[in-house]
Amino acid sequence: MVDxxxxADFEKDTDGDGVTDDIDLCPTTPTGETVDEFGCSVNEPFITQVVGTETLDATEVPWATPLDQITLPSQILVLTNNGDWVYLPITWNTASYDSLQSGTYVFEGVITFPNSWEDQLSGPPTITVIVLAKPAPEDLLLSNDLFAQNNDPSIFIGDFTVIDPTDDIHTIALVPDAADNSLFEIVGNQLFWNNSELRPGETEFTIVVTVTDRAGNVFQKEFVITREILPLESIQIPNTFTPDGDGVNDEWGVGALKVYKSYMIHIYERGGLRVFFTDDADELWDGTYLGTVLPRGTYYFVIEVKDTQETRKGMLNLLRN
Ligand SMILES: [Ca+2]
Ligand SMILES: [Ca+2]
Ligand SMILES: [Ca+2]
Incomplete structure (x- = not known):
């Protein structure tokens, strides 16, 4: 448009204040006045009143969208008492925003007014930002569900992986007292067998695990964990002990048998006399028979496991200084 x-307006400065007509919101500034970026001085002949603004559309964003990824308008259309619609700069008070909390946020705007303009609005302009709800985690995977029993106090079984396209921060936990959960432990994303209770003879255990995300969604899943009971031939059986009262290796036993439900331990001396018997692996042999301290030498053990119908025989060295 030219006259x-x-x-064109951008080539003219009608009131001679150094701000071209295309920008100048105060086109009749008195000569010699200092003006702001809008071409307005504090001594304009007319006061302009801002009496209304445009209504801004609400913005929907996915859960966990950072504030700096939300585009908020930097200008707003305002209506003056002259009936003109003009853009003025606006900033937004976003202090209430929490990207991890779904819901509706209403930000108030602060308009930058030219000199000699008055705010006659009934309240500050607002813009609504809606943080959408976070979808729940989709699945929980376990890298391994089979383990072999040994005498370690804690046995690593596998790693959990949460399937959740929206977030990678979760809390994984066993539901208290559910199924066989008391026998297991979760640390971070790792599952452990907790050896405090052996449950002799049992090989299959069910656990109930929950995943909780940062929005409070809970996903629950059951897993069946299989314990492999080792064959009798592969368990560790000590073949030497020193019942001399020095506190070191003074008693003989086979703790690894505790994973079996039913078993018997017999010890014989050379001549075939049975000098010790137990069906409880916690009961250890101290190298005596009917209160008599037995001599050093070679003895023989026989272990029978009823669960697996296995028998194992071997030599046991009783040593003393
Ligand atoms: Ca001007
Ligand atoms: Ca002006
Ligand atoms: Ca000893």
């Missing part, structure tokens, strides 16, 4: 002289 009769062929000049």
């Amino acid at each position: 009769t002289n062929g000049c």
